[in-house]
Amino acid sequence: MTNTLIENNFRTNRLPHIWCSGCGHGIIMRAITKAVDELGYNKDDVCVVSGIGCSSRAPGYMDFNTFHTLHGRALAYATGVKMAKPELKVIVVTGDGDCAAIGGNHLIHSARRNIDITTIVFNNNIYGMTGGQYSPTTPTGDKGTTAPFGNIDKNFDLCKLVQGAGATYVARSTAYHVNMITQQVKTGLENKGFSFIEAVSICPTYYGRKNKKGDAVSMMNYLKTNAVNVKAADKLPKEKIQGKFLIGEFYKSQEPEYTEEYQKIIDSFQKER
Amino acid sequence: MKNKKIKLMQGNEACVEGALAAGMKFFAGYPITPSTEIAEISSLRLPRIGGKFIQMEDEIAGMAAVIGGSLAGLKSMTATSGPGFSLKQENLGYAVLAEVPCVVVNVQRGGPSTGLPTMPAQGDIMQAKWGTHGDHPVIALSPSSVRETFDLTVKAFNYAEKYRMPVILLTDEVIGHMREKIEIPDPDEIEIIDRLKPEKGLDEYKPYEIKEGQVAPEMAAYGEGYRFHVTGLIHDETGFPSNDSKVAGDLVNRLMKKIDDNIDDLTLYEEYKLDDADIAVISYGITARSAKSAVDMARAEGLKVGLFRPMIIWPFPEKQIAQLGKRVKNIITAEMNLGQYVLEVERVANKYTNITKCGKANGELITPDEILAKIKEVQ
Numbered sequence: 001m002t003n004t005l006i007e008n009n010f011r012t013n014r015l016p017h018i019w020c021s022g023c024g025h026g027i028i029m030r031a032i033t034k035a036v037d038e039l040g041y042n043k044d045d046v047c048v049v050s051g052i053g054c055s056s057r058a059p060g061y062m063d064f065n066t067f068h069t070l071h072g073r074a075l076a077y078a079t080g081v082k083m084a085k086p087e088l089k090v091i092v093v094t095g096d097g098d099c100a101a102i103g104g105n106h107l108i109h110s111a112r113r114n115i116d117i118t119t120i121v122f123n124n125n126i127y128g129m130t131g132g133q134y135s136p137t138t139p140t141g142d143k144g145t146t147a148p149f150g151n152i153d154k155n156f157d158l159c160k161l162v163q164g165a166g167a168t169y170v171a172r173s174t175a176y177h178v179n180m181i182t183q184q185v186k187t188g189l190e191n192k193g194f195s196f197i198e199a200v201s202i203c204p205t206y207y208g209r210k211n212k213k214g215d216a217v218s219m220m221n222y223l224k225t226n227a228v229n230v231k232a233a234d235k236l237p238k239e240k241i242q243g244k245f246l247i248g249e250f251y252k253s254q255e256p257e258y259t260e261e262y263q264k265i266i267d268s269f270q271k272e273r
Numbered sequence: 274m275k276n277k278k279i280k281l282m283q284g285n286e287a288c289v290e291g292a293l294a295a296g297m298k299f300f301a302g303y304p305i306t307p308s309t310e311i312a313e314i315s316s317l318r319l320p321r322i323g324g325k326f327i328q329m330e331d332e333i334a335g336m337a338a339v340i341g342g343s344l345a346g347l348k349s350m351t352a353t354s355g356p357g358f359s360l361k362q363e364n365l366g367y368a369v370l371a372e373v374p375c376v377v378v379n380v381q382r383g384g385p386s387t388g389l390p391t392m393p394a395q396g397d398i399m400q401a402k403w404g405t406h407g408d409h410p411v412i413a414l415s416p417s418s419v420r421e422t423f424d425l426t427v428k429a430f431n432y433a434e435k436y437r438m439p440v441i442l443l444t445d446e447v448i449g450h451m452r453e454k455i456e457i458p459d460p461d462e463i464e465i466i467d468r469l470k471p472e473k474g475l476d477e478y479k480p481y482e483i484k485e486g487q488v489a490p491e492m493a494a495y496g497e498g499y500r501f502h503v504t505g506l507i508h509d510e511t512g513f514p515s516n517d518s519k520v521a522g523d524l525v526n527r528l529m530k531k532i533d534d535n536i537d538d539l540t541l542y543e544e545y546k547l548d549d550a551d552i553a554v555i556s557y558g559i560t561a562r563s564a565k566s567a568v569d570m571a572r573a574e575g576l577k578v579g580l581f582r583p584m585i586i587w588p589f590p591e592k593q594i595a596q597l598g599k600r601v602k603n604i605i606t607a608e609m610n611l612g613q614y615v616l617e618v619e620r621v622a623n624k625y626t627n628i629t630k631c632g633k634a635n636g637e638l639i640t641p642d643e644i645l646a647k648i649k650e651v652q
Binding site: 014043044045047049059060063064065066067068069070073076077078079080081082083084085087088105106108109262265266269 | 298299301320321323325327329330331333334337338339340341342343344345346347349363364367494495496497498500501502503504505506513514
């Protein structure tokens with residue numbers, strides 16, 4: 001049986017991908033592509049921009065306008081693309097190190113502008129491409145190759161960060177909750193503004209091994225049993241959500257979108273003539 | 274008679290006028306002295322012609338957005354000064370490797386570090402050439418007047434489009450802020466070059482394929498129907514990454530050949546009173562104006578001195594400097610740094626003639642008297 005989603009939306013001659021066996025990134029990449037496919041967008045109108053890291057290799061496999069930029073800078077490059085051609089559907093694919101450490105400034109300012117870019121962070125809690133160093137989302141106490149005695153940094157809650165900075169759609173799902181990723185990316189793409197979806201991934205090769213999390217199946221089971229939907233969380237007693245994490249839609253609002261506001265300035269001069 | 278557009282204008286303003294004349298439709302940048310007027314005037318002018326301006330969150334983002342804007346089809350520019358130029362270097366290298374046309378203006382100020390924000394310098398000459406990592410081609414221009422800032426900004430865009438690479442315009446605090454009378458040429462007097470674009474409806478578009486007779490690959494924009502891939506990794510002609518050493522070697526060599534094979538197109542200089550000269554002063558940018566005065570003062574005293582003034586400083590005008598070295602007994606290189614361009618002059622002309630440097634890095638212009646003193650010293 002041929003898989004039409006893959007046939008129609010991937011550069012099949014570039015496959016198989018480079019990710020390790022058990023990595024959650026392929027699942028997330030497919031879920032994003034499924035969202036674009038289900039929305040029926042013309043592939044020529046979709047531009048996928050990434051930075052550097054494991055996640056950022058995804059655009060190379062996806063059959064859209066694709067742009068593999070520098071470490072941390074995907075959102076800044078994407079802002080240039082979106083400003084120049086607001087009619088493009090711009091998607092940024094990034095990782096926890098890429099968007100929360102070296103690219104943190106671009107992340108908060110893209111959110112603040114509410115520019116119409118849908119950002120999906122593949123959060124595997126580690127720098128995978130460079131071999132397992134701790135990242136801004138590595139939980140406090142966990143290990144990485146540069147945190148051999150346990151991470152003493154506090155880890156970021158990226159959704160709270162980005163919501164605080166002004167994003168108009170903020171959601172989280174996991175590589176286990178794959179249909180939820182697709183649904184959230186669809187909502188994000190249809191939101192006229194800055195949309196942020198944290199897709200919690202798994203890295204059995206580095207994060208899992210360093211922290212004795214077991215194999216890929218055990219790590220997937222962890223996502224399944226520890227993710228609590230935000231809709232259910234309110235009704236649950238505190239002890240039931242202790243040590244777990246929330247998924248679902250955290251925030252949605254309508255605010256003026258950056259490129260539309262700029263277009264109004266341009267239009268005001270057209271009227272003047 | 275045509276109504277001539279004569280204006281009193283600052284160098285930074287002339288830079289924006291030149292950029293608009295060349296077709297700039299997108300500016301992304303970050304405020305920094307002494308380049309800020311370029312951003313301010315761009316923000317005022319661009320929306321009136323349907324163009325776009327954005328003030329990014331930092332210098333790095335300004336450069337990144339410009340590359341994104343260019344790949345989406347708009348002629349794009351950013352402007353900065355010393356510290357910001359340092360921050361832009363990684364992205365500058367991306368534009369070289371991914372072959373993305375754009376213009377980067379560096380209104381030089383005293384350094385290192387925060388240095389002398391409101392004072393001029395020519396201390397970023399070698400940084401312009403070697404600031405980003407790896408072997409790479411560089412085109413950098415340096416104007417000596419407000420009018421020339423206009424002309425060379427147009428040229429910077431043209432070279433960027435023709436060779437598909439970033440082009441650096443190196444001015445300085447004095448050129449940027451000084452006001453001079455300039456006559457803006459009519460649009461039909463200005464040569465404009467646009468990037469080569471692939472034909473529409475091709476079965477296959479290879480974004481890095483060089484066809485017979487082309488100096489740079491044809492460049493589609495995002496959203497035009499060719500779903501191509503762009504990366505800062507070494508790539509083959511399809512645009513996809515490769516670890517093959519032959520692909521890597523061929524690509525880097527091809528990038529360098531854009532300059533090497535077109536060196537005559539990328540050589541631009543002025544010779545002043547050099548015909549019978551025994552002493553040549555080599556100088557560029559604002560310092561060349563002091564040098565020209567010094568030449569006149571020396572001539573008035575009967576000394577045979579002339580000026581060689583490169584307007585394109587990178588690529589280095591090797592052939593011309595070597596010939597100059599053979600013609601004169603002494604070369605004085607005058608520049609507002611402690612000896613940068615002179616290193617290249619020495620590399621090329623040391624075997625033919627005596628080379629003396631005349632430089633300082635204290636935020637003050639080099640005066641004609643200082644250059645004249647050097648002329649008398651070597652004479």
